[in-house]
Amino acid sequence: MADFGAKIPKKIGGLIASGRDQTFDRRTLYDYMDGGAEVYLAFDFREVFTRKYTDPGGREMTLDIYDMGSPEEAFGAFSCDREDPGAGIGQESEYGPGLLRFWQGRYFVTVTSSADDAAAAGAVLELGKEIVKILGLPGAKPDMVSFLPPDSLRPERTCYFHSVVNLNNRFFVASENILRLDRSTDCVFAEYAAGTDQSVQLLLIRYPDAGKASAARQSFLSSYLPEAGPDGLARTENKKWVLASVREKYLTVIFDAPSADAAKKIGESVKFPTK
Amino acid sequence: MNPPLTRRDFLRGTTVAVLGASLGFSQDKALTKTSRVILIRHRDVLDENSKVNPDILQGMLDEAVMKLLGEPDPVAAFRRLVKPGETVGIKTNVWSYLPTPPELEAAIKRRVIDAGVAPDEIGLDDHTVRTNPLFVTATSLINVRPIRTHYLAGMSGCIKNYIMFAESQPDYHPDSCADLGSLFKLPQVQGKTRLNVLCVLTPQFHGRGPHNFNRRYVWNYKGLIVGQDPVAVDTIGLRLIMAKRREVLGKAQELPPVPKHIQLADTRHGIGTSDINRIELIKLGWNEDILV
Numbered sequence: 001m002a003d004f005g006a007k008i009p010k011k012i013g014g015l016i017a018s019g020r021d022q023t024f025d026r027r028t029l030y031d032y033m034d035g036g037a038e039v040y041l042a043f044d045f046r047e048v049f050t051r052k053y054t055d056p057g058g059r060e061m062t063l064d065i066y067d068m069g070s071p072e073e074a075f076g077a078f079s080c081d082r083e084d085p086g087a088g089i090g091q092e093s094e095y096g097p098g099l100l101r102f103w104q105g106r107y108f109v110t111v112t113s114s115a116d117d118a119a120a121a122g123a124v125l126e127l128g129k130e131i132v133k134i135l136g137l138p139g140a141k142p143d144m145v146s147f148l149p150p151d152s153l154r155p156e157r158t159c160y161f162h163s164v165v166n167l168n169n170r171f172f173v174a175s176e177n178i179l180r181l182d183r184s185t186d187c188v189f190a191e192y193a194a195g196t197d198q199s200v201q202l203l204l205i206r207y208p209d210a211g212k213a214s215a216a217r218q219s220f221l222s223s224y225l226p227e228a229g230p231d232g233l234a235r236t237e238n239k240k241w242v243l244a245s246v247r248e249k250y251l252t253v254i255f256d257a258p259s260a261d262a263a264k265k266i267g268e269s270v271k272f273p274t275k
Numbered sequence: 276m277n278p279p280l281t282r283r284d285f286l287r288g289t290t291v292a293v294l295g296a297s298l299g300f301s302q303d304k305a306l307t308k309t310s311r312v313i314l315i316r317h318r319d320v321l322d323e324n325s326k327v328n329p330d331i332l333q334g335m336l337d338e339a340v341m342k343l344l345g346e347p348d349p350v351a352a353f354r355r356l357v358k359p360g361e362t363v364g365i366k367t368n369v370w371s372y373l374p375t376p377p378e379l380e381a382a383i384k385r386r387v388i389d390a391g392v393a394p395d396e397i398g399l400d401d402h403t404v405r406t407n408p409l410f411v412t413a414t415s416l417i418n419v420r421p422i423r424t425h426y427l428a429g430m431s432g433c434i435k436n437y438i439m440f441a442e443s444q445p446d447y448h449p450d451s452c453a454d455l456g457s458l459f460k461l462p463q464v465q466g467k468t469r470l471n472v473l474c475v476l477t478p479q480f481h482g483r484g485p486h487n488f489n490r491r492y493v494w495n496y497k498g499l500i501v502g503q504d505p506v507a508v509d510t511i512g513l514r515l516i517m518a519k520r521r522e523v524l525g526k527a528q529e530l531p532p533v534p535k536h537i538q539l540a541d542t543r544h545g546i547g548t549s550d551i552n553r554i555e556l557i558k559l560g561w562n563e564d565i566l567v
Contacts, residue, residue, distance in 0.1 A: 036485020168532035237286035
């Protein structure tokens with residue numbers, strides 16, 4: 001990332017690069033983030049390049065380019081916390097007042113602005129378009145995204161991660177790590193439309209081996225769904241169904257299905273890889 | 276060990292109970308004292324551009340501390356907190372997007388001087404408190420910061436504000452920063468905190484990733500939460516954040532994941548109370564959209 005500083009425009013609209021560019025790696029990321037470095041370290045994060053822009057009126061814009069080590073991990077960092085409409089920048093993006101996020105190849109990028117008017121929006125989007133030019137070729141999403149049943153899937157709500165921190169910020173499950181997630185686990189969380197303003201959630205986790213997947217299922221059932229029988233199925237307080245099932249090293253958890261059959265149908269529709 | 280808080284507690288509508296009131300079940304209330312917390316708000320403390328009116332803010336701080344300590348004037352109240360001859364460290368917060376307002380720092384410092392502490396014996400610091408000579412020798416601390424959600428800890432409040440006293444900050448990050456309460460037992464800190472001021476002038480109720488600030492998730496609440504018990508102060512702050520999240524994001528996102536450190540500061544580290552039944556919350560001033 002050392003040459004990024006020379007390639008990225010130093011003037012965007014009325015904003016000028018200020019201060020010195022900085023780069024932080026896995027060891028020094030704590031110096032840059034207030035208590036959030038672990039979120040990136042849970043991915044295969046390598047480095048972040050950061051630059052600030054300011055104008056005479058005190059407006060500030062901050063660029064962060066994260067080298068996540070692979071396209072899969074870059075998609076993961078982008079996909080968590082996604083809430084805004086796409087901006088057509090990079091492989092996938094979102095823009096809302098004061099914040100642009102996108103991914104391209106192995107890079108995840110954020111541009112934040114202290115202002116949220118039209119001029120600020122123009123500068124944020126212009127910088128994003130300039131950045132894409134230097135980030136190289138697109139990359140592939142994690143293989144597990146392709147395992148998801150396509151019917152009624154809300155693709156813009158799909159996210160990929162490894163850590164319980166990401167899971168709980170996306171969909172709070174429990175205050176303890178009852179699914180035993182860590183850097184060795186790969187997780188895809190997806191939403192399926194189920195009527196007006198209703199959705200079914202699918203959490204698919206790949207553990208290092210089948211034994212860990214089974215142990216995690218048991219941990220989940222005992223803490224979250226103690227009334228479930230051997231089939232791992234139970235109706236919860238919102239009158240919807242939760243199902244936890246294991247297939248080899250994969251654990252599938254379905255939340256908020258409208259019926260037991262609907263939960264089973266989604267679970268059975270997961271396109272697990274053949275050996 | 277308590278069972279984990281789960282999504283099903285939300286579905287049962289027992290989240291707040293799990294986070295606070297139920298803690299009293301295992302404790303003898305006759306033996307535990309109540310923590311007084313003051314929530315004070317003023318409609319005009321911020322102008323239309325969110326600029327702080329320093330005179331109104333000074334008045335809010337004064338009124339809150341007088342009520343907290345039952346004193347008739349602010350100088351007498353602050354003399355209950357600090358004495359002439361002391362060295363006082365004001366632990367502030369300089370996070371660039373949402374720092375402690377300088378007007379609030381100035382209001383606290385002014386009253387510490389009025390109470391008889393020499394100006395050159397008052398320190399104001401954040402990142403270098405561990406090595407700042409004035410904080411190393413401080414006999415009293417005042418803890419002040421704005422409230423915001425935090426990706427790991429759920430909420431950054433008065434308890435988390437002391438993380439800069441730690442030799443290694445990452446050591447406090449595992450398990451949703453569960454053991455932040457132990458910071459108050461560090462030799463440099465233990466027994467020295469006289470006042471906690473949680474600034475809720477412009478709270479941040481949501482964030483997008485661990486290193487994010489966005490004006491969309493900040494609102495002008497125009498208040499201060501003040502108390503001598505940092506756990507009780509943060510407990511009220513958390514209820515405010517949860518109420519705003521419920522209002523804007525919906526009940527499913529009521530809880531910022533996962534602020535367990537507040538409860539554990541009480542049950543594991545014993546530095547204050549998170550039991551809402553043992554918190555005497557006194558509300559002063561502007562009442563509109565108060566949420567808690």
